Amino acid sequence: MTYDEVVFGRRSIRGYLRKPVPRALIREVIEMAMRAPSSLNTQPWNFHVVTGEPLDRIRAGNTERNLAGVPHSREFRIHGEYAGDHRERQIGIAKQLFAAMGIERHDAAARQDWVLRGFRQFDAPVAIVVTYDRSIHGGDIAPFDCGAVANALVNAAWSRGLGCVINSQGIMQSPVVREHAGIPEDQVIMICIAMGWPDESFPANAVVSTRKAVDDAVTFVGFED
Numbered sequence: 468m469t470y471d472e473v474v475f476g477r478r479s480i481r482g483y484l485r486k487p488v489p490r491a492l493i494r495e496v497i498e499m500a501m502r503a504p505s506s507l508n509t510q511p512w513n514f515h516v517v518t519g520e521p522l523d524r525i526r527a528g529n530t531e532r533n534l535a536g537v538p539h540s541r542e543f544r545i546h547g548e549y550a551g552d553h554r555e556r557q558i559g560i561a562k563q564l565f566a567a568m569g570i571e572r573h574d575a576a577a578r579q580d581w582v583l584r585g586f587r588q589f590d591a592p593v594a595i596v597v598t599y600d601r602s603i604h605g606g607d608i609a610p611f612d613c614g615a616v617a618n619a620l621v622n623a624a625w626s627r628g629l630g631c632v633i634n635s636q637g638i639m640q641s642p643v644v645r646e647h648a649g650i651p652e653d654q655v656i657m658i659c660i661a662m663g664w665p666d667e668s669f670p671a672n673a674v675v676s677t678r679k680a681v682d683d684a685v686t687f688v689g690f691e692d
């Protein structure tokens with residue numbers, strides 16, 4: 468695949484085949500991802516690749532706690548509700564996904580089902596929990612570096628035919644993840660990436676998310692043309 472094919476072709480995948488992903492392939496994808504740049508080349512990231520029974524325990528723990536109304540707990544600062552353009556875009560992708568899945572606006576049960584699917588890591592065969600070293604917790608640069616490596620990882624996976632969805636849902640109940648993935652206390656849980664072979668018949672996998680116009684994002688300074 469060319470770079471263009473990867474970048475323009477990649478989509479978040481939220482439905483997977485029940486087919487295991489070879490450990491060697493995951494390793495290869497992570498090795499590619501780890502070519503990502505990082506501040507001062509600190510490479511603060513760690514990857515906990517979870518499958519099988521431990522992942523099922525995480526799915527069960529996430530589901531149970533969310534159904535019980537346990538407040539979400541993440542290990543880094545989060546902002547409040549989105550507003551304005553950000554809220555519009557949040558609603559936009561939700562509408563696209565719900566339309567693809569045939570979920571009606573007022574169908575509370577179907578919506579809840581979809582949310583719980585996220586907390587189960589979309590039933591993916593693999594979940595990769597990205598953490599960073601606690602020794603540099605408190606600044607914003609380590610989360611930035613984790614973002615760079617996460618993007619590199621989903622693109623590397625796509626180039627090998629694998630689908631992913633980076634997701635906060637998987638780590639919103641971070642104590643569950645920490646316990647069942649055995650994540651040491653000297654690491655901060657940042658994000659989760661569900662991974663597996665895309666199920667081409669799963670409607671949401673066909674959704675192509677929109678992007679704001681380049682001219683709305685870019686300011687050119689000092690150009691003469």
Ligand SMILES: Cc1cc2nc3c(=O)[nH]c(=O)nc-3n(C[C@H](O)[C@H](O)[C@H](O)COP(=O)(O)O)c2cc1C
Pocket residue numbers: 477478479480481560585632633634635636637658674675676
């Ligand atoms: C930090 C982060 C958190 C995300 N959390 C979720 C999530 O919890 N559930 C979900 O379905 N998608 C999640 N996504 C996927 C985004 O919705 C998706 O990347 C965005 O809509 C653009 O779509 P695309 O990845 O198909 O291009 C997350 C993405 C990022 C980068």
